[in-house]
Amino acid sequence: MLYTSAQGTVELRQAQQATLLHGPLTPYLVDPVVLRRDAQAAIDAQPLLPRTFIFHFDTSDSKITKGSESLLQQVQEELQRRQAPDVSITGHTDTAGEARRNVQLAQGRADHVARILKPYLTNALSVEISSHGETNLLVPTANGVNEPRNRRVEVVVR
Incomplete structure (x- = not known):
């Protein structure tokens, strides 16, 4: 230098x-x-770095899988570490099923996770809940493909 x-x-x-x-x-x-x-x-x-948590879902279901339940405690702890967190909760689906229905399903998934986290969001500066449906795939697939990794809700805590 x-x-x-x-x-x-x-x-x-x-x-x-x-x-x-x-x-x-x-x-x-x-x-x-x-x-x-x-x-x-x-x-x-220095601010804390953002943390992303990914919850997975079964086909056509809005309840998180058993394997994702342990993430709830981690998200709660991360929210408590921050004075005024900014949180985004984004629902996703795979490409199986009709695109319009997948937007609704992904929104239902995001809303479900938001309801579970609601008691821990009281000090949040902002909370954005949205649906990407079958767009923005984690694993690119053709239309009509059942891909478990794409059935998810991403929670980002900043």
């Missing part, structure tokens, strides 16, 4: 290397304890 000032240019070639902003452009290593102390406020201010 190059640093340029009125005094000239210096190349910083390794981690934890610095130079004075005013004065001679001589590279030096910053003590890790000092660096951590000086950067701690910025480190603490």
Whole structure:
């Protein structure tokens, strides 16, 4: 990394290397304890990364599979970790069945998950519930294909 000032240019070639902003452009290593102390406020201010949870469903059903039930606790814990989470709950289907019916089915799935999570969404800044039907497939398939991985609700907590 190059640093340029009125005094000239210096190349910083390794981690934890610095130079004075005013004065001679001589590279030096910053003590890790000092660096951590000086950067701690910025480190603490970083937002939590978004988390995505995928709930799966049986064919033509709006109830989550037994295998997805354990995700509920994880979503609840993630919601509690955040002061004002932004949440999106998006329903999906596979391509089996009529496209218009799949939009409704995916919406029913998203609504079902939202109802389960409702007690934990009280501090949410926003909650968006939507349906993608059989569009936006996780596993691309031809029309009319029964694909379990496409029958899902994605819950994203930001």
